[in-house]
Amino acid sequence: MGTEILLQVNNVKKYFPITKGLLFVKTIGQVKAVDDISFTIGESETLALVGESGCGKTTTARLILLLEQPTHGEILLDGKDIYALQGDDYRRYRDRVQAVFQDPWSSLNPRIQVRDIVAEPIIVNHKLSRQEIRDRVEKILVDVGLDPVHADRFPHEFSGGQRQRIAVGSALISNPQLIVLDEPVSALDVSIRAQIMNLLRDVQKQYHVSYLLIVHDLATARYMAHKIAVMYLGKIVEYAKTEELFNNPVHPYTKALFSAALPSHPDIQREEIILHGEVPSPIDPPTGCPFHPRCPMKIGTVCEKEIQTLRCKDNTEHWVSCGLYAEGRPEPETGRQQ
Amino acid sequence: MSNEPTLRKNTTQRANGNVILDVKDLRTYLFTKKAVVKAVDGVSFFLRKGETFGIVGESGSGKSTTALSLLRMEPKPAGRIVGGEIWFYGENILDKNEKEMRKIRGSRISMILQDPQTSLNPVFTIGNQVSEAFTVQEGRKNNQGTLLQRVIDLLRKVNIAAPERRFSDYPHQMSGGMKQRVVGAISISCAPDIVIADEPTSALDLTIQAQYLRLLREIQQTTGISIIFITHDFGIVAKMCDRVAIMYAGKIVEHGPVRAIFNHPLHPYTHALISSVPRMEARVERLFSIPGQLPAPGEMPAGCRFAPRCMYADDRCHKEYPPTFGGLSEHTEHTTDCWRLEDPTWEPKSYSR
Ligand SMILES: Nc1ncnc2c1ncn2[C@@H]1O[C@H](COP(=O)(O)OP(=O)(O)OP(=O)(O)O)[C@@H](O)[C@H]1O
Ligand SMILES: Nc1ncnc2c1ncn2[C@@H]1O[C@H](COP(=O)(O)OP(=O)(O)OP(=O)(O)O)[C@@H](O)[C@H]1O
Ligand code: SF4
Ligand SMILES: [Mg+2]
Numbered sequence: 014m015g016t017e018i019l020l021q022v023n024n025v026k027k028y029f030p031i032t033k034g035l036l037f038v039k040t041i042g043q044v045k046a047v048d049d050i051s052f053t054i055g056e057s058e059t060l061a062l063v064g065e066s067g068c069g070k071t072t073t074a075r076l077i078l079l080l081e082q083p084t085h086g087e088i089l090l091d092g093k094d095i096y097a098l099q100g101d102d103y104r105r106y107r108d109r110v111q112a113v114f115q116d117p118w119s120s121l122n123p124r125i126q127v128r129d130i131v132a133e134p135i136i137v138n139h140k141l142s143r144q145e146i147r148d149r150v151e152k153i154l155v156d157v158g159l160d161p162v163h164a165d166r167f168p169h170e171f172s173g174g175q176r177q178r179i180a181v182g183s184a185l186i187s188n189p190q191l192i193v194l195d196e197p198v199s200a201l202d203v204s205i206r207a208q209i210m211n212l213l214r215d216v217q218k219q220y221h222v223s224y225l226l227i228v229h230d231l232a233t234a235r236y237m238a239h240k241i242a243v244m245y246l247g248k249i250v251e252y253a254k255t256e257e258l259f260n261n262p263v264h265p266y267t268k269a270l271f272s273a274a275l276p277s278h279p280d281i282q283r284e285e286i287i288l289h290g291e292v293p294s295p296i297d298p299p300t301g302c303p304f305h306p307r308c309p310m311k312i313g314t315v316c317e318k319e320i321q322t323l324r325c326k327d328n329t330e331h332w333v334s335c336g337l338y339a340e341g342r343p344e345p346e347t348g349r350q351q
Numbered sequence: 352m353s354n355e356p357t358l359r360k361n362t363t364q365r366a367n368g369n370v371i372l373d374v375k376d377l378r379t380y381l382f383t384k385k386a387v388v389k390a391v392d393g394v395s396f397f398l399r400k401g402e403t404f405g406i407v408g409e410s411g412s413g414k415s416t417t418a419l420s421l422l423r424m425e426p427k428p429a430g431r432i433v434g435g436e437i438w439f440y441g442e443n444i445l446d447k448n449e450k451e452m453r454k455i456r457g458s459r460i461s462m463i464l465q466d467p468q469t470s471l472n473p474v475f476t477i478g479n480q481v482s483e484a485f486t487v488q489e490g491r492k493n494n495q496g497t498l499l500q501r502v503i504d505l506l507r508k509v510n511i512a513a514p515e516r517r518f519s520d521y522p523h524q525m526s527g528g529m530k531q532r533v534v535g536a537i538s539i540s541c542a543p544d545i546v547i548a549d550e551p552t553s554a555l556d557l558t559i560q561a562q563y564l565r566l567l568r569e570i571q572q573t574t575g576i577s578i579i580f581i582t583h584d585f586g587i588v589a590k591m592c593d594r595v596a597i598m599y600a601g602k603i604v605e606h607g608p609v610r611a612i613f614n615h616p617l618h619p620y621t622h623a624l625i626s627s628v629p630r631m632e633a634r635v636e637r638l639f640s641i642p643g644q645l646p647a648p649g650e651m652p653a654g655c656r657f658a659p660r661c662m663y664a665d666d667r668c669h670k671e672y673p674p675t676f677g678g679l680s681e682h683t684e685h686t687t688d689c690w691r692l693e694d695p696t697w698e699p700k701s702y703s704r
C-alpha cells in the first residue's frame with residue numbers, strides 16, 4: 014500500500030494577515046492557520062487529517078486545491094511543484110486533483126441537470142464528442158450507485174445521500190489521482206453514511222485514486238484511512254499508520270482526543286482525560302508546543318519554550334511532535350500514562 | 352391497535368416506581384399545505400426520577416417534535432397534538448391551559464436546544480440573561496445583591512472560569528462551548544424536575560463535548576434531575592443514557608434499557624443501524640449499509656415504516672403496522688414493533704464485521 018508517493022507536502026505554512034483600517038490598510042497580526050506541516054500521500058492511499066474546529070484542516074485542503082498560496086513551503090504532485098505549474102500542466106492539475114465537500118445541498122448547482130454536473134470536469138478541457146461524454150457519465154452514475162435513467166433530473170430531486178453520490182461521480186469522471194474529501198459524510202444521516210463510506214472505499218480500489226480525508230469523527234477515520242495526521246493549532250502533532258495510531262497513541266493531545274471520543278458500547282469505560290480550557294487563538298499561539306497550556310503531562314521549559322518538530326519514534330513510521338519525545342530525552346514508557 | 356405491548360416471552364409489567372413522566376400514544380401532526388405530516392405518530396414512553404432517557408433517531412424521525420409536544424410547544428401554526436396523554440406527576444399536560452403551561456415550562460421542565468445561538472439573546476449580557484431566568488421563575492422578590500451572587504455561583508457551577516468577569520460579557524464574546532454551558536446554567540437555574548436536551552453537543556468539538564457531558568452528569572448527580580437526551584448519535588446513548596427509544600418516521604420502533612439494546616437489538620432497523628456505525632475501538636472490515644433512504648414526510652409507507660428498506664419484510668409488513676411486542680431479551684422493559692417477533696425464537700441475522 015502506498016509504495017509510490019503521489020503528493021508531498023513539505024514544511025507548508027499559511028498565515029492570513031489581519032488588517033485594520035479601510036483607507037490605509039495596516040497589517041496588525043497574522044492568523045497562523047497552517048504552521049509548518051509536512052506529510053505524504055501514496056498512490057491509492059487515504060490520509061486522514063483529524064483535529065478539532067479551526068486546527069487548519071480545510072486550509073490545508075485549499076492549499077492542495079490551489080485555492081490558497083502558501084506563505085512558506087512547497088507541495089509536490091508526482092514530484093512537481095504545484096505552484097509552479099503553467100499552461101497545460103496547470104489545467105491538467107484540475108483534472109488530477111478533485112474535491113468533494115461536506116454539504117451536498119449547497120455544493121451542487123440547483124439549476125443544472127445531474128448529467129451536466131457530473132460531466133463538468135471533462136467538458137472544458139477534453140476534446141470528447143457528445144456521445145463519449147454521455148457514455149462516460151452513464152458509466153460513472155452506475156459506478157456510484159445511481160440509475161442513469163435519472164441523469165436528466167435536477168439536484169433537488171435527490172436525497173442527501175444521492176447528492177453526495179453525484180458529487181463523488183463528478184469528482185471521479187476526469188480520472189483524478191487525488192480527491193480531497195472535506196467531511197464527506199458528516200452532513201448525512203447515520204443510515205446513509207455507511208453507504209457513502211463503502212462507496213468511497215470501493216471506487217478507490219476501482220479507480221486507484223488517493224484521498225485526503227478531512228474528518229472530525231475518529232471512528233470514520235479508522236474505517237477509511239490508511240494513515241492519520243492529528244492536527245492541533247495549525248500543526249501536525251502526531252502522524253502514523255492508522256492501526257499503529259489507534260493501538261499506540263503517544264501525543265498527550267491525541268490521547269485526550271481519543272479519550273473524549275464517544276464509546277460504541279455502554280460497557281466501554283475509557284479513562285477520562287478532561288482537558289481544561291479551550292483551544293487558544295491561532296493569532297497569538299502559545300510558544301513552544303502549541304498544546305502546552307492544556308497539556309496534563311508537560312515538563313517545564315522543553316514544552317513551554319522549545320519549538321517541537323515531528324520526530325520519528327524508535328524508527329517506526331510513527332511521528333510525534335512533543336517535548337516528552339524531544340531530542341536527547343530518554344523515550345517515555347508508552348501505553349497509557351498517568 | 353391496542354396500546355399495551357403484546358407479550359412475547361415474559362409478562363410485561365413495568366415497575367411503576369418513580370415514574371414522573373408517562374407519555375401514552377402521543378400524536379402530533381403537522382398540517383401543511385401539501386400534506387399532513389404525521390411527525391409523531393403514536394409514541395409511548397416513560398421517564399423515572401433521576402434517570403437519563405435517550406431518544407435516538409435520524410433527521411425527520413420526530414424527535415424534536417416529540418420534545419416540543421411535551422411542553423406544548425409543537426411547531427405553530429402547522430403543528431397540532433391530535434391524540435394521546437402526557438402524565439406528569441399524575442396530571443395530564445394536555446389538559447393544562449396556557450397559563451399553567453407557562454409555570455411548567457422553565458420551572459419544572461426545561462429545554463436545552465442544539466444551537467446556543469438561538470437560545471441566548473445577543474443584545475443582553477450573560478449575567479442579565481441568567482438573572483432574568485431567576486426573576487421570571489421567582490418574581491422580583493430577590494434583592495439584587497443575593498441575585499448577583501446566585502448568578503455567579505451558578506456560572507461557576509457550569510465551569511465558567513472567572514464568572515465575576517464573564518458576567519458582563521455578551522454572547523458573541525464567548526466560544527460555542529461556553530455559550531452552551533451558559534444555556535445549561537439557565538436550564539437548571541430553577542431546579543427543574545426534567546431537562547430536555549435536544550442535541551446539545553452536536554455543534555461542539557470532541558474535547559469540549561466531553562467537558563459538557565461530564566458537567567451534565569455532575570449536575571444530575573447533585574440535583575437528581577431527570578434528563579431526556581435527544582440525539583442521532585449512538586455514542587451519546589452509550590455514554591449517557593440508562594434507557595433509550597429508537598425513533599423511525601414518527602414511531603418508536605424499539606425501546607429498552609441501554610445494554611439490552613446494544614447487546615440484543617431486535618428491531619431490524621436498530622440492528623442494522625448499530626451494525627452500520629464505524630467504531631473507534633476496533634478495526635471493522637466492512638460496515639453493513641442499509642439500502643434505500645428515509646421515507647419523505649407525507650409519503651409514509653402504509654404498514655411498517657421501515658418495510659421498504661427491510662431485509663425481513665413480507666407482504667403483511669407492507670400493509671399493516673406491527674403491534675408492540677414486550678418482555679424481550681429477558682428485560683421486561685424491552686419492547687419492539689416488528690412482525691417477526693411473533694415468532695418467540697426469531698432474531699435478526701448478525702452481519703459479518
Ligand atoms: N481566509 C481566512 N482569513 C483569515 N483567517 C482564516 C481564513 N481561513 C481560515 N482562517 C482561520 O484559520 C484557522 C484554520 O481554519 P480552517 O478552516 O482551516 O480550520 P478547520 O480545521 O477546517 O476547522 P473546521 O473543523 O471548523 O472546519 C481558523 O482559525 C480560521 O479562523
Ligand atoms: N414547522 C414545521 N412545518 C412542517 N413540517 C415540519 C415542521 N417541523 C418539523 N416538520 C416535519 O416533521 C417531521 C419531524 O421533524 P422533527 O424536527 O421532529 O425531526 P427530528 O427527529 O427532530 O429531526 P432532526 O434530527 O433533523 O432534528 C419532519 O418530517 C419535518 O420535516
Ligand atoms: S415489521 Fe416487517 S418490515 Fe417492519 S421491521 Fe419487522 S420485518 Fe421489517
Ligand atoms: Mg474545515
Ligand SMILES: [Mg+2]
Pocket residue numbers: 414415416549
Ligand atoms: Mg430535531
